[in-house]
Amino acid sequence: xxxxxxxxxxxxxxxxxxxxxxxxxxxxxxxxxxxxxxxxxxxxxxxxxxxxxxxxxxxxxxxxxxxxxxxxxxxxxxxxxxxxxxxxxxxxxxxxxxxxxxxxxxxxxxxxxxxxxxxxxxxxxxxxxxxxxxxxxxxxxxxxxxxxxxxxxxxxxxxxxxxxxxxxxxxxxxxxxxxxxxxxxxxxxxxxxxxxxxxxxxxxxxxxxxxxxxxxxxxxxxxxxxxxxxxxxxxxxxxxxxxxxxxxxxxxxxxxxxxxxxxxxxxxxxxxxxxxxxxxxxxxxxxxxxxxxxxxxxxxxxxxxxxxxxxxxxxxxxxxxxxxxxxxxxxxxxxxxxxxxxxxxxxxxxxxxxxxxxxxxxxxxxxxxxxxxxxxxxxxxxxxxxxxxxxxxxxxxxxxxxxxxxxxxxxxxxxxxxxxxxxxxxxxxxxxxxxxxxxxxxxxxxxxxxxxxxxxxxxxxxxxxxxxxxxxxxxxxxxxxxxxxxxxxxxxxxxxxx
Amino acid sequence: xxxxxxxxxxxxxxxxxxxxxxxxxxxxxxxxxxxxxxxxxxxxxxxxxxxxxxxxxxxxxxxxxxxxxxxxxxxxxxxxxxxxxxxxxxxxxxxxxxxxxxxxxxxxxxxxxxxxxxxxxxxxxxxxxxxxxxxxxxxxxxxxxxxxxxxxxxxxxxxxxxxxxxxxxxxxxxxxxxxxxxxxxxxxxxxxxxxxxxxxxxxxxxxxxxxxxxxxxxxxxxxxxxxxxxxxxxxxxxxxxxxxxxxxxxxxxxxxxxxxxxxxxxxxxxxxxxxxxxxxxxxxxxxxxxxxxxxxxxxxxxxxxxxxxxxxxx
Numbered sequence: 001x002x003x004x005x006x007x008x009x010x011x012x013x014x015x016x017x018x019x020x021x022x023x024x025x026x027x028x029x030x031x032x033x034x035x036x037x038x039x040x041x042x043x044x045x046x047x048x049x050x051x052x053x054x055x056x057x058x059x060x061x062x063x064x065x066x067x068x069x070x071x072x073x074x075x076x077x078x079x080x081x082x083x084x085x086x087x088x089x090x091x092x093x094x095x096x097x098x099x100x101x102x103x104x105x106x107x108x109x110x111x112x113x114x115x116x117x118x119x120x121x122x123x124x125x126x127x128x129x130x131x132x133x134x135x136x137x138x139x140x141x142x143x144x145x146x147x148x149x150x151x152x153x154x155x156x157x158x159x160x161x162x163x164x165x166x167x168x169x170x171x172x173x174x175x176x177x178x179x180x181x182x183x184x185x186x187x188x189x190x191x192x193x194x195x196x197x198x199x200x201x202x203x204x205x206x207x208x209x210x211x212x213x214x215x216x217x218x219x220x221x222x223x224x225x226x227x228x229x230x231x232x233x234x235x236x237x238x239x240x241x242x243x244x245x246x247x248x249x250x251x252x253x254x255x256x257x258x259x260x261x262x263x264x265x266x267x268x269x270x271x272x273x274x275x276x277x278x279x280x281x282x283x284x285x286x287x288x289x290x291x292x293x294x295x296x297x298x299x300x301x302x303x304x305x306x307x308x309x310x311x312x313x314x315x316x317x318x319x320x321x322x323x324x325x326x327x328x329x330x331x332x333x334x335x336x337x338x339x340x341x342x343x344x345x346x347x348x349x350x351x352x353x354x355x356x357x358x359x360x361x362x363x364x365x366x367x368x369x370x371x372x373x374x375x376x377x378x379x380x381x382x383x384x385x386x387x388x389x390x391x392x393x394x395x396x397x398x399x400x401x402x403x404x405x406x407x408x409x410x411x412x413x414x415x416x417x418x419x420x421x422x423x424x425x426x427x428x429x430x431x432x433x434x435x436x437x438x439x440x441x442x443x444x445x446x447x448x449x450x451x452x453x454x455x456x457x458x459x460x461x462x463x464x465x466x467x468x469x470x471x472x473x474x475x476x477x478x479x480x481x482x483x484x485x486x487x488x489x490x491x492x493x494x495x496x497x498x
Numbered sequence: 499x500x501x502x503x504x505x506x507x508x509x510x511x512x513x514x515x516x517x518x519x520x521x522x523x524x525x526x527x528x529x530x531x532x533x534x535x536x537x538x539x540x541x542x543x544x545x546x547x548x549x550x551x552x553x554x555x556x557x558x559x560x561x562x563x564x565x566x567x568x569x570x571x572x573x574x575x576x577x578x579x580x581x582x583x584x585x586x587x588x589x590x591x592x593x594x595x596x597x598x599x600x601x602x603x604x605x606x607x608x609x610x611x612x613x614x615x616x617x618x619x620x621x622x623x624x625x626x627x628x629x630x631x632x633x634x635x636x637x638x639x640x641x642x643x644x645x646x647x648x649x650x651x652x653x654x655x656x657x658x659x660x661x662x663x664x665x666x667x668x669x670x671x672x673x674x675x676x677x678x679x680x681x682x683x684x685x686x687x688x689x690x691x692x693x694x695x696x697x698x699x700x701x702x703x704x705x706x707x708x709x710x711x712x713x714x715x716x717x718x719x720x721x722x723x724x725x726x727x728x729x730x731x732x733x734x735x736x737x738x739x740x741x742x743x744x745x746x747x748x749x750x751x752x753x754x755x756x757x758x759x760x761x762x763x764x765x766x767x768x769x770x771x772x773x774x775x776x777x778x779x780x781x782x783x784x785x786x787x788x789x790x791x792x793x794x795x796x797x798x799x800x801x802x803x804x805x806x807x808x809x810x811x812x
Binding site for chain 1: 530539545549552579580583591592647651655663665667763766773
């Protein structure tokens with residue numbers, strides 16, 4: 001017997017719904033959203049860049065499934081799905097009558113072609129493994145797609161909801177990076193390089209009531225003070241992703257605007273090279289965990305808008321376990337552990353902070369002070385992003401660094417001993433495999449929790465806080481996402497109350 | 499004149515060759531992999547390797563260099579890694595912002611600097627002179643991004659006369675585009691005016707001590723004529739040199755001011771391109787900037803000859 005998973009109860013959440021607006025949404029108007037980074041092309045199936053997803057995900061492109069504002073999986077181009085008892089076969093019922101922006105029809109054949117394209121030997125996809133785990137693709141009819149996986153994967157549906165797995169048209173896909181064609185509520189108008197990407201309402205969207213907006217423009221302004229000036233002068237309507245929380249305070253004082261302070265999936269960690277001395281010693285890492293006062297870090301760096309964490313898992317993601325009490329702030333204990341590890345007088349180390357992220361530099365300074373109090377003297381070095389990717393991420397030539405890991409469901413990086421922080425634990429790999437292969441919710445919850453605990457116990461990295469999803473907008477902008485449970489600025493349901 | 503021109507041309511070619519080799523080498527050894535930056539930190543090694551091959555980044559140094567120069571000489575444009583469009587088109591669209599911005603800034607600079615400099619020189623060591631010198635001292639000490647932000651806060655946020663930044667595009671809205679350049683050009687121009695005003699003043703003072711000025715005054719010419727006809731022409735020569743250098747600098751990208759006003763100009767293009775390791779763009783733009791500086795200096799040399807008949811070009 002097949003077990004039908006109604007979508008609404010795939011996951012149960014601790015987070016309450018954002019209160020539905022009392023008024024009925026009004027149609028019309030254009031919205032200008034300011035984002036900091038201009039995307040490197042507009043093809044999410046050829047790059048994992050967050051800047052691309054923030055513009056096109058769920059606005060222009062859709063996958064079989066999507067992640068909604070509450071972090072749940074909801075139907076995209078699939079109306080629903082059934083999972084076989086062995087959790088290897090997924091049968092998707094596809095939406096009928098959907099057309100791409102260029103008029104091409106969407107059906108099971110198109111979906112199959114897209115999945116095969118992702119798995120092809122010459123694929124440009126940043127995550128070919130999402131598609132290569134599929135052993136067999138069957139299309140019994142135009143509106144049914146049956147996928148059989150090589151192995152059970154608890155994260156399969158979430159992977160199908162990533163930007164890497166959005167569906168493109170079979171004919172009009174070649175120029176996706178410059179002229180994207182999707183099925184989403186908005187269609188592409190123009191990319192003015194260095195300035196903006198303009199989208200307009202898709203009049204043939206499969207949901208006739210959406211979107212509410214006629215026009216959606218993403219404007220690229222990097223400088224935080226220029227962003228605020230643009231909002232206050234009325235050049236933009238929304239600041240989609242504020243990196244510097246002090247800006248939010250200033251805007252909040254002006255009643256023409258409102259601030260939404262939610263949570264994101266970006267864990268800010270003091271990444272630690274687990275193979276470099278003395279950080280290869282677990283006691284040293286645990287000592288550092290005791291020496292860091294997460295609450296104060298969050299206050300000083302994020303003005304309290306962030307959420308302290310004790311492991312590599314965002315609180316808005318299912319199966320979260322609160323491990324913030326695992327290593328409470330205790331400098332005395334930290335000193336004891338250091339002495340046990342053979343460093344009664346502490347030691348000196350270098351922390352390299354990427355220049356493009358203001359939070360990383362601020363957090364680095366705060367941490368340097370806190371570690372200094374237990375005798376670990378940090379030398380701060382600010383490095384350029386290309387340098388960070390090359391020396392720290394690729395060559396693993398570092399001691400400590402600071403970075404936000406933005407992707408949801410990314411704890412699997414701890415199962416890879418070659419990942420830049422070089423954590424090598426058979427116990428973790430085993431737990432992670434068990435979590436991935438779990439066929440029941442209870443099993444998944446148990447093993448994903450275990451993964452979080454192992455990483456916390458080993459104090460692999462300094463787990464600091466989850467970045468807030470801070471957005472600012474004109475008071476009349478309704479229904480903007482408060483939390484960002486996936487990397488997207490989805491404006492499908494946004495409307496103007498004026 | 500012809501010989502002068504040919505020498506200049508030869509210098510330009512040699513210079514561009516050296517610049518191209520330097521730029522290429524620096525970008526080659528610079529840490530940071532364009533493929534990694536495009537694909538993000540979670541990309542598989544396999545995807546990275548494939549993209550590197552697609553971009554031609556796996557080929558040897560000289561092969562890559564030869565490709566680039568070969569394409570340039572034949573007038574073929576490479577494709578920007580970030581923007582997925584030909585670099586030449588991209589640069590042309592950015593020059594349509596930075597070119598007018600630089601010119602407008604120079605107009606502001608000259609309009610303020612010359613009268614102020616002359617005025618100060620005529621009232622040397624008197625309160626008027628002191629006032630001008632204080633003003634220019636302030637101008638020299640002011641960072642342009644700060645002035646830019648102040649202008650935005652006052653004229654855009656407070657008064658709402660101008661947009662806080664951005665650029666609508668010449669075709670879409672010519673008047674709006676000109677308006678979009680006014681504040682940034684003013685911020686750039688006023689600070690350059692400070693330098694030029696001081697230079698004009700001291701140059702003017704030098705000239706005013708010359709014998710021929712005494713002669714001009716002795717023969718009873720009006721002071722106005724002495725200053726504006728006889729003195730100014732000679733006093734302008736050093737001013738022109740600096741003006742040329744500054745214009746070259748501005749064309750080479752008003753990087754900071756373009757970021758403050760989020761103008762899609764050449765400076766911001768190169769700034770973003772370096773961060774993204776968009777190598778085809780960085781190479782071509784740096785080469786273009788070098789060429790622009792040389793070309794502007796060439797124009798300045800010709801201008802010398804125009805203001806001073808004693809100078810001949812060979």
